[in-house]
Amino acid sequence: MQENVPHAGRGEAGGETIPHWHDPEGEAMTIVEGEDATVYDDEGAAYLDFVSQLYCTNAGHSNEAITDAMTAQMERIPYVSSAKGNDVRDALAADLAEIAPGSLSEVYFSISGSEANESAAQIARTVQDAPKVLTRWQSYHGGTAGAGALTGDPSTRSTVGRYAATTGSGKFLPPLPTAFDADSPADLAKQAADHVEFVIRNEGADSVAAIMMEPVGGSSGGYPAPPGYFDRLRAICDEYDVLLIADEVITGFGRCGDWFGIDTEDVEPDMITFAKGVTSAYAPLAGVIADDWIGEAVREEGYDLGQTFAGHPVACAAGRAAIEEYESHLIDDVRELAPVLESRLTELADAHDAVETVRGRGFLWSVVFADPETGEPFVHPWAADADEAEENPVAAVREAAAEKGVLFGSGRPDVQILISPPLCTTREEI
Numbered sequence: 001m002q003e004n005v006p007h008a009g010r011g012e013a014g015g016e017t018i019p020h021w022h023d024p025e026g027e028a029m030t031i032v033e034g035e036d037a038t039v040y041d042d043e044g045a046a047y048l049d050f051v052s053q054l055y056c057t058n059a060g061h062s063n064e065a066i067t068d069a070m071t072a073q074m075e076r077i078p079y080v081s082s083a084k085g086n087d088v089r090d091a092l093a094a095d096l097a098e099i100a101p102g103s104l105s106e107v108y109f110s111i112s113g114s115e116a117n118e119s120a121a122q123i124a125r126t127v128q129d130a131p132k133v134l135t136r137w138q139s140y141h142g143g144t145a146g147a148g149a150l151t152g153d154p155s156t157r158s159t160v161g162r163y164a165a166t167t168g169s170g171k172f173l174p175p176l177p178t179a180f181d182a183d184s185p186a187d188l189a190k191q192a193a194d195h196v197e198f199v200i201r202n203e204g205a206d207s208v209a210a211i212m213m214e215p216v217g218g219s220s221g222g223y224p225a226p227p228g229y230f231d232r233l234r235a236i237c238d239e240y241d242v243l244l245i246a247d248e249v250i251t252g253f254g255r256c257g258d259w260f261g262i263d264t265e266d267v268e269p270d271m272i273t274f275a276k277g278v279t280s281a282y283a284p285l286a287g288v289i290a291d292d293w294i295g296e297a298v299r300e301e302g303y304d305l306g307q308t309f310a311g312h313p314v315a316c317a318a319g320r321a322a323i324e325e326y327e328s329h330l331i332d333d334v335r336e337l338a339p340v341l342e343s344r345l346t347e348l349a350d351a352h353d354a355v356e357t358v359r360g361r362g363f364l365w366s367v368v369f370a371d372p373e374t375g376e377p378f379v380h381p382w383a384a385d386a387d388e389a390e391e392n393p394v395a396a397v398r399e400a401a402a403e404k405g406v407l408f409g410s411g412r413p414d415v416q417i418l419i420s421p422p423l424c425t426t427r428e429e430i
């Protein structure tokens, strides 16, 4: 029997078809090449990659500035122990401190977004001497044990549910219109923030180290917070001595039109976690950027987050080159083209009865669908995975788009398509 093995494309091993390692039924497409906002499958078909693979190839595919920087680092020295100094790693840490808001300047590298969130949670527990890190229901913060416990997406429960309850992580409702009976965005902001205060008080403020959330909900549905929500959360965190952690794994590095999604809210978090776009996904790299005082406190505790591949020099070289690309033009390009993307999506919404809402920011948008006959979503907005409709027309929209040569993402629950093009996407491609 043919084993499922990692392989770049089908039919390439002595003429034999090798199933996709993750997809034994062979349903997923096999992507073998890419350039800028376009990817190509193993039969040569081109697709506009309007999901940046997994919301991560922010600078687009095959960017030469990034690949050249990685090659140069490979030739100098590919790897240096994470316990030693390294010029490119130190320089990237300085770059990150420079672009992070306010006094966030202590950088702790890790390899994946899941580990970055685990690190942030552990740092919060250490410096606050409290066990709980509270997150939103329906959020995604990663799949490892600790990050899986932070994740509030019920569809991941089958893998993380058994131990999630043991790791000190409570949940609160996201600021979505479906979660509160609010009559305006300001009312929604107030109700949703008051609810977070209620949860902190009821968990016991002394037991809560931090709250963690995405500035713009990513795989949970591409939604920005209503104006005023983050201001109020910052005030609540200060009042109860709870840290505010922004998970910027998707929203960072130009995705929402700023260096970080939280920049738009004009609120300073205590920590930011990052991954994906930091290297434009050219190599795995992630981490935490913490406020100065947190760095001091971590040093006093002697807490060591060291991982062998944390801050890998080739990934750091990719990160420096990607940041240069974002800085030199890509963030400006997003600011210029985001209104174009928004107005084209809004036109779609106006023309189709089944489109309920279009929402997002920068180059992170979602088109939310509802049954035109009943006005109800095709799956319940609080659906856990098992409740999702078997024949969900939203999935059919994605499939039809792929047939027409455009790739979109899916959110949980599956009531929307997510649109997250590379930042180098042109006006014509939009």
Ligand code: PLP
Pocket: 054, 111, 112, 113, 114, 115, 117, 140, 141, 142, 143, 214, 218, 219, 247, 248, 249, 250, 275, 276
């Ligand atoms: N945080 C958010 C908001 C994410 O969307 C993801 C992954 O998609 C993660 C954390 C986990 O990152 P990784 O897949 O790199 O472990």
